[in-house]
Amino acid sequence: MSFEEKSTWVSSAATVLVSALYYNFILARLRVTPAAEIAYQWPMILAIGSMIGMTIAGTILMSIGTAVSSEITGSGSVNEIDRTDERDKSINRRGELAGYYVSCVGMLGVLALAMLRYDQFWIANALYLTFVSGGLVSSGVKLAAYRWGL
Amino acid sequence: MAKKMRVSNCIRSLRFAAGEMTQAELADRVNVTRQTIIAIEQGRYSPSLEMAFRIARVFGVPLDEAFQYQDEE
Numbered sequence: 001m002s003f004e005e006k007s008t009w010v011s012s013a014a015t016v017l018v019s020a021l022y023y024n025f026i027l028a029r030l031r032v033t034p035a036a037e038i039a040y041q042w043p044m045i046l047a048i049g050s051m052i053g054m055t056i057a058g059t060i061l062m063s064i065g066t067a068v069s070s071e072i073t074g075s076g077s078v079n080e081i082d083r084t085d086e087r088d089k090s091i092n093r094r095g096e097l098a099g100y101y102v103s104c105v106g107m108l109g110v111l112a113l114a115m116l117r118y119d120q121f122w123i124a125n126a127l128y129l130t131f132v133s134g135g136l137v138s139s140g141v142k143l144a145a146y147r148w149g150l
Numbered sequence: 151m152a153k154k155m156r157v158s159n160c161i162r163s164l165r166f167a168a169g170e171m172t173q174a175e176l177a178d179r180v181n182v183t184r185q186t187i188i189a190i191e192q193g194r195y196s197p198s199l200e201m202a203f204r205i206a207r208v209f210g211v212p213l214d215e216a217f218q219y220q221d222e223e
Contacts (some may be wrong), residue, residue, distance in 0.1 A: 002185040042207035087195050146185075149194030 004088040005146045006062050008095075012139040014054035019132045022047040026125065035121045044128055091145040099138025108131025157196040159217045161187070164209045180204045 001009075002135060029038045063082065110126045158215040165171040171192070180201065189195035190205075197205065206216040 002183045005185070083181070085186050086198055086201060087186045087189060088183070102210050149189065150196075 002088060002146070003063070003066070003082045004084055004092065005143070007059050008065070008139050008142045008146075010058035011055045011064055012028055012136065012143070014051050014058060015132060015135050015139070017069075018047050018051045018054065019128075022128075027141055029067075036119045042126060044124065048131075087150070090150055091142050094145055094150065095138040095140075095142035098141040099134040102137040103134035104128055107131060156220045157217055158220060159190060159191060159194050159218060161191050161205065164211065164216060167211055176205070176208060 025043055026040060027037065027038075106126070107130060110123060110130060113123050113126055161176070165173070165176060173187045174184050177187045180187070181204075186195065186197075190197055199203065202213060202217050206213045209216060
């Protein structure tokens with residue numbers, strides 16, 4: 001598995017884990033509190049921060065783990081660990097494009113919510129959902145391309 | 151199911167003919183990842199013209215000896 005593919009797995013795992021925890025928290029509040037009264041701001045900031053932090057920390061740990069295991073097993077050169085080539089770039093481009101289309105559709109939904117004067121809670125959470133789903137679709141397309149080819 | 155590419159190659163046999171060169175060694179010489187060499191050999195990735203030339207040059211063969219383009223049926 002190349003460095004880029006492993007990084008994609010790390011960011012996908014961080015996104016799924018953090019957004020599941022965030023939506024679990026928000027949906028539990030939504031059952032007992034009106035949407036406009038839910039203090040979603042800090043949990044959302046924390047979720048976005050954790051997602052970025054976990055992705056960075058996971059990538060660093062993954063790099064160290066790969067370097068150590070390749071040193072122990074003698075498979076692959078240390079120079080190859082973070083090597084990125086044209087295939088990685090093509091796969092990344094395809095994934096980002098798919099994520100962009102999903103984000104565009106999500107943005108239209110957010111725009112509709114704003115035009116219909118929905119509460120900030122719904123607008124912010126629809127934006128967060130757009131952010132998460134765009135990222136996940138992008139990662140899914142990349143992982144599929146790594147597995148089955150471009 | 152893996153997509154079938156119309157560009158086929160005989161890199162595997164060229165590697166064996168070149169003193170059983172490993173995929174990692176070829177990847178180092180072409181400056182790509184070993185996974186890319188594996189993907190090309192398995193027909194899951196068609197390299198750019200530049201990469202194809204670099205691979206052919208490693209084995210000292212013309213491009214069309216390393217890569218073949220199959221006609222559409």
